[in-house]
Amino acid sequence: MIPELGNFALFIAFGFSLLLAVFPFIGLRQNDVRLMQLAPNLTIGLFVFTLIAFLSLVYAFLTDDFTVLNVAQNSNSALPTQYKFAASFGSHEGSFLLWLLMQSGWAFAVAIWSKTLPADMRTRILMVIGWICVGFYAYIITVSNPFERTLPYFPVDGRDLNPLLQDIGMIIHPPLLYMGYVGLSITFSFAIAALLNGNLDSTWAKWSRPWTAAAWGFLTLGITIGSWWAYAELGWGGWWFWDPVENASFMPWLVATALLHSLSVSEKRNAFKSWTVFLAIATFSLSLLGTFLVRSGVIVSVHAFATDPARGVFILILLALVTGGSLLLYGLRASSIKSVGRFSMFSREGMLWGNNILLVAATIIVLMGTLLPLVHKEIGLGTISIGEPFFNQMFSFLIVPFALILGIAPLIRWKQDKLNKFVKMPAFIIVVCMILAFVWLKAEFADVKVLAFSGTALFIWIVLYTTIELQQTLKKVSFNKLPLSHFAMVFGHIGLAFIIAGVGLTSQYSTQRDVKMFEGDSAVLEDYQFAFNKIRRLDGPNYEGWAADMSIYKDAELEANLLAEKRFYPVQRNTMTEAAISDGFFRDLYVSLGEKLPDGAWAMRIYVKPYVRWIWLGGIIVSLSGALILFDRRYRRSSSVA
Amino acid sequence: MTKKLSVSILPLIVFILLLGFLLKGLFSDPRERDSALINKPMPEFSLPDLMDESIKHTAQSLTQSPVLINVWGTWCTTCKYELPFLTKLSEEYGVKIVGIYYDQNHAPEFGQYADIPAIRVEVKEMLQRLGNPYQYNILDLDRTLSLNLGVTGAPETFLIDADGTIRVHHMGDVNERVWRDKLAPVWNEMN
16 A cells, blocks of 8 residues: 555655746746746646655665565565665665655755745756656656555565675665755756856855755765775775766766866856856756766676666667757857856966866766776777776876865965966975975884875865965955855865875785685784684674674784674575774774685785775865855855845 | 866866766676676586485476476565465466575584575475465575575575576565566566
8 A cells, every 4th residue: 555655655756846847937937927927836846746655665675675676686584674674775766766865855945045046047947857857757757666566466476686785884874865966956957047047147156055065065064985895894994996876976076076176166267167057057067977877787897786778778868869969068158158257277277277177087087987987888999997006196197286275276366366476385395295204114114105195184274275275265254254155165175185104004005815714713914913713703783694703903902802794695695704804094994804714714815904084084074175165154144134 | 267267177077077977887798787697698507405415405406398497495574474475376377496505504614504404394384374386496595505606695586597597686575566567577588
């Protein structure tokens, strides 16, 4: 009964999206205010009925309703409750319903917080959202219905949720990513509405900036948690694999970051206008492309989601309509947009232009690395694979000019600044950074490696410059008066500095050892002694396995007690390594339990990973900056006064 | 003006090119794991009979006539619900059904070994109670055959023609509807 209710609600929501796509459009054409005013109410209906559908699906999962195909295939009665909940959006169908919930949720938020926008603009934005919704709701109803029944022949118990997904990170990671992806559709809708209107002045940038910042913040947090999940759960000790699915989330992030910076130029200087609109289109298009890549099976990935050609074709059509349509509109309209703000290369605009060029270059690299194997195969050159070395090398090159510009830029004036600012002080500071980095690495690791050196030097560079900038600004403006968006900039940049240092240090100084140990043995790695106390049997709710009880000592003092597990999930016949990690600000100790060897010993892999936490710490700091922009009074007031 | 238009239309052109590749990629070969098996010969194997280890079965012993291969186990709940229907197929329609049996508790890497005599007792009891559709059961203890067949869980069913070629692969239980829509058309064509 409840699943039917959900299905029914989904159809009603689809109806609302159709109305939202059509009525405001007619209203705008005929200048009928009553039709235009329907848009917010239709949006509320859309959200409410989508919420009912989503809750119905969650209910079906929580009550083990195996008459629903989706439940039978992705959950079973032995699954712990929180994972039953997670399973409701772990499957393809469920994840798209979650997507719709968020899409309508964002639209709902726009409807509520946009009351002060000009009526026609508000209507146009909601209408564009309605267009996008029609596509997605049609998709879920026709080829991906989560409420499909197994009746009359339903199984007594379900299959299982992939054990990899049975983790707290997996409960929060996909919703955060989706919040980001879908949130970018709001910026996209603002951009398209502005293009339709033909009015791309700075108000457009001002309105859309907080929405972009919010979506970008979610995306940042989602990627960070995904990376942490891969590290903690996959048991390989890695935190980023340049896997197509990861790239799919990274590309929109890169462009959204460029967009955030470009929006500030559009807003404050009335420059970069058509470029900003292009970035807004590109950001959401890359979100859709990412979804296509992940969900269609075009590209082979470790994430290996279930695939279905009908769905692939549908998503591709959606992508073609949304991106093709908006790029066509852009092509026709952008040529008549004139940016008024003039600036010299040695100005804040010039610096932000550099930021955008580098971010777009990075996006193109990721896009090429992800799609080139496909293109290569399709033009008959055989299969190739582009792996980590390519991406790592490219990003090592790009990050240097990027971080250098990032350090200086906030100190540079708009329009034109003295050349001296680009020469004397930076030259002095860079020498300081290099000396400090050298001393740091020499003292801590004895051996100075190039990539770690540049990582730490850039870290110091950004921190020093950001501090100088903040101190100089505070001379002019009091702390309480300084807008939150300025702190957002500080947080974003410092966070990135932590990521750069973390990546540089952990990639260069991590050590690992494969050891064979009997109970009572110990192994030494770096300054740490890993003692294998004993092996225990595990008996979980839906798994069984072994756990190795380990103690780690440094200078004969106990550093950590760890329990490294190997789990076997009978229903799925899957073996999972649950790595044990002792986390620390300066280092992680990581133990992953391998096979039992014929002589009774256990294979184990132990790692010492210095500064790996800095990567996620940095990611969290960066995502906080998104929240700070959101709470900036200027944007809050602008939307209540404008 | 025209020059500017050609620049701003450029992204669209690039995108359309990309779209072409994506569409082509969508339909290019090793897309679906499932279809990779279809129309391929049954993988080679030599495995003992579930009830009598001295009897060995091979791919050749399956090739005299069309056969329905059913992957199952007594631990698999859905399999229990499938047995009566499979029995009906074998008794009323004369479908030749061979089982591939695997034990989910058998995990040498965890020091767990299947208790074969106990399994035999369980299997006998279950088949007596719910119906026995199988001509014989192949014991795939190390799951090598299941792996080669791309089995991801139980129950799964394959239709093999008289030449030993895999024609249909079905995941999940075989019931009236699945038989009617998916298996029977191919089966009737093979006979």
